[in-house]
Amino acid sequence: MTIKKNYEELQAALIEGENINVSKSSDLKNFFILIISIIGIIVAMIFVFNVISDIFISTMSDDTQIKIEKSISIKQIDLKYPNVTTQELKELKNLNNIKSKIIAADTTLKNKSNFPITIVNNSEINACILPNGIIFITSGLLKQKYTEEELAFVLAHEIGHYANRDHLRIFSRQILSSLIFITISGNTNSFDKFLNGVTLLNNLVYSRKQEAAADEYAGRILIKIYGTNNGGKTFIKKIKDNENTSNFLHYFSSHPSWNNRLNILNKQM
Amino acid sequence: MFDLIFLIILLCITYFTGSIIEKNHFKKIKQREIRLIKKPIITYGTKRFQTNRPVKKVELVTGEVVISGDYFKNFVASLKNLFGGKLTPFESILDRARREALLKMREKAANASIIVNARIETVLLNNIYIPNSVPQCAIIAYGTAITYDNQKKL
Amino acid sequence: MILTNIESVPGMRIKAQCGLVSGSTVRAKNAVLDFGAGLKNIVGGELKSYTELLTEARNDALNRMIEQAKKLKANAIINIRFATSAITSGAAEVYAYGTAVEVERIEG
Numbered sequence: 089m090t091i092k093k094n095y096e097e098l099q100a101a102l103i104e105g106e107n108i109n110v111s112k113s114s115d116l117k118n119f120f121i122l123i124i125s126i127i128g129i130i131v132a133m134i135f136v137f138n139v140i141s142d143i144f145i146s147t148m149s150d151d152t153q154i155k156i157e158k159s160i161s162i163k164q165i166d167l168k169y170p171n172v173t174t175q176e177l178k179e180l181k182n183l184n185n186i187k188s189k190i191i192a193a194d195t196t197l198k199n200k201s202n203f204p205i206t207i208v209n210n211s212e213i214n215a216c217i218l219p220n221g222i223i224f225i226t227s228g229l230l231k232q233k234y235t236e237e238e239l240a241f242v243l244a245h246e247i248g249h250y251a252n253r254d255h256l257r258i259f260s261r262q263i264l265s266s267l268i269f270i271t272i273s274g275n276t277n278s279f280d281k282f283l284n285g286v287t288l289l290n291n292l293v294y295s296r297k298q299e300a301a302a303d304e305y306a307g308r309i310l311i312k313i314y315g316t317n318n319g320g321k322t323f324i325k326k327i328k329d330n331e332n333t334s335n336f337l338h339y340f341s342s343h344p345s346w347n348n349r350l351n352i353l354n355k356q357m
Numbered sequence: 358m359f360d361l362i363f364l365i366i367l368l369c370i371t372y373f374t375g376s377i378i379e380k381n382h383f384k385k386i387k388q389r390e391i392r393l394i395k396k397p398i399i400t401y402g403t404k405r406f407q408t409n410r411p412v413k414k415v416e417l418v419t420g421e422v423v424i425s426g427d428y429f430k431n432f433v434a435s436l437k438n439l440f441g442g443k444l445t446p447f448e449s450i451l452d453r454a455r456r457e458a459l460l461k462m463r464e465k466a467a468n469a470s471i472i473v474n475a476r477i478e479t480v481l482l483n484n485i486y487i488p489n490s491v492p493q494c495a496i497i498a499y500g501t502a503i504t505y506d507n508q509k510k511l
Numbered sequence: 512m513i514l515t516n517i518e519s520v521p522g523m524r525i526k527a528q529c530g531l532v533s534g535s536t537v538r539a540k541n542a543v544l545d546f547g548a549g550l551k552n553i554v555g556g557e558l559k560s561y562t563e564l565l566t567e568a569r570n571d572a573l574n575r576m577i578e579q580a581k582k583l584k585a586n587a588i589i590n591i592r593f594a595t596s597a598i599t600s601g602a603a604e605v606y607a608y609g610t611a612v613e614v615e616r617i618e619g
C-alpha cells in the first residue's frame with residue numbers, strides 16, 4: 089500500500105483547520121433565540137386564546153351555558169349540615185329572602201339556577217360560588233351582623249360572578265394552560281414551572297378584572313332593589329378596617345385594592 | 358421564583374465550565390492527533406489485507422470513552438427539541454467522543470506500523486425512549502494493529 | 512491467541528476453520544458511579560468511571576470469546592466485531608463475535 093506524498097501536511101491541515109463536523113453557531117446564541125421565540129409563542133398563544141374564548145363566552149347562548157355547566161360541575165352535593173343552629177337557620181332564611189330579591193331584580197338569571205345557599209362552619213369572613221350556582225357563606229361572615237343591604241352586596245357579588253360567566257372563563261384558561269403543558273412536553277421539567285408562573289400571572293390579571301366586574305354588577309343590583317349602593321360601600325369599608333385581623337379570601341383568587349372597589353361603586357351613583 | 362433564579366445560575370455556571378472543558382479537550386485532541394499523524398497509519402474497511410513484508414506482531418487494539426454533555430447543552434437541546442432541526446449542541450460531544458476513542462486506540466498501538474480495518478461502535482448507555490435520561494456518548498473504537506519486522510529482509 | 516478484525520492473520524496461513532465464537536457481558540451502572548457521573552453530567556466532559564466500566568465490559572466480552580475459542584482448539588480469532596445493545600436504562604451489553612481459526616506461520 090502506498091501513501092500519498094504530502095499525507096502528513098494534508099492531515100495536519102485538516103486537524104488544525106475548522107472542524108467540519110461541528111456547527112459554527114454558538115450554543116449561547118441558540119439559547120437566546122430559542123428562549124425568546126418560546127416566550128413569544130406562549131404570549132401569542134395566551135393572547136389569541138383569551139380573545140377567542142372571551143368572544144365565545146360572552147356571545148354564548150344560555151342553553152349552551154347550562155350544557156357546559158352540567159358537564160363540568162359536581163353533580164351531587166350534600167347541602168344538609170347536622171350542626172346548624174336555630175340562629176343560623178334564621179339567618180339562612182333571611183339570606184334566601186335577599187337572594188330571591190336579587191334574582192327578581194335580574195331577569196337574565198331566570199331558568200339558570202336557584203342559587204342554593206349553604207353555611208360553612210369557618211371563622212373566616214368569606215363567601216364563594218360553585219360553577220353550578222351553589223353559594224357558600226362562612227359562619228364567620230354571619231357573626232359580623234351585617235345589615236341587609238350589606239349581605240345583599242355579598243350575595244349579589246357572588247351571583248355577579250355567575251352572571252358574568254366567570255366560572256366558564258376560568259375553565260377556558262385551565263384548558264389553555266393544559267394545552268401549553270401538552271405542547272411543551274415532559275422532558276423540560278424546570279421549564280414547566282416557568283410556564284406555571286406565566287399562566288398564574290395571566291389568571292391574576294383577569295381575576296382582578298372579574299372581581300371589578302362582579303362589584304359593578306352587585307352595585308347595579310343594589311341600586312335596582314334599594315335605590316342606592318350604600319350597602320356595598322359600607323361593607324367594603326368595614327372589611328377594609330378589619331383587614332389586619334381577618335383575611336377576605338375568595339374562591340376567585342386575587343382582588344383589586346379596596347380603594348379601587350370603592351371607586352367603582354362611587355362612580356355608579 | 359427561587360427555582361427560576363437557581364436555574365439561571367446553574368445555566369450560567371455550566372455554560373462557562375462546559376465551554377472551558379470542551380475547548381481544552383479539543384486542544385488536547387488536536388495536539389495528540391498531530392503527534393500521531395505518521396504512526397500508525399489507519400485504514401478503514403480493508404478486510405482483505407495482504408502484505409508481502411514480514412510481520413512481527415498482530416493484535417486487536419481498542420479504545421473506549423464515555424463523554425457527557427453539560428447541563429447547559431442539555432437544556433438548549435431540550436428547547437431545540439420543541440422546534441426540531443439540527444441539534445447543534447450535541448455535535449461537538451459526538452465529535453469529541455469519536456476522536457478521543459480513536460486516539461486512545463492509536464495510542465495503544467503506538468509501536469505498530471499500521472492499524473487495519475478500524476471500526477467505531479456506539480454504545481447506548483441510556484435508553485433513548487426514557488425521557489430525562491442524560492445524553493451520554495459511549496464509543497468503542499477497534500482495529501487490527503500490525504507491526505512489521507524491519508530486521509528481516511524481504 | 513491472536514485477534515484480528517480482518518479476514519486473515521497477516522504473516523500467517525489459515526490451516527482450519529473452527530466456527531463462530533462469541534462473548535457477551537451486560538454491565539449495569541452502579542449507584543455510586545451514577546452519583547459521581549450525575550455530578551459530572553452537570554459540568555460535562557469525560558466520565559472516567561464509565562469509561563473504565565466500558566473497558567471492563569469489553570475485556571469481559573473478549574475473554575469469554577477467547578475461552579470459547581480455546582475449547583475449540585483454535586489459536587486465532589479473525590473478523591471480530593463488537594455489537595452493543597441497551598436492554599434497560601443504565602445497563603449496556605457489549606457483545607463480541609468472530610471466527611475461530613487455526614493458523615500457522617508462513618515459513619519464509
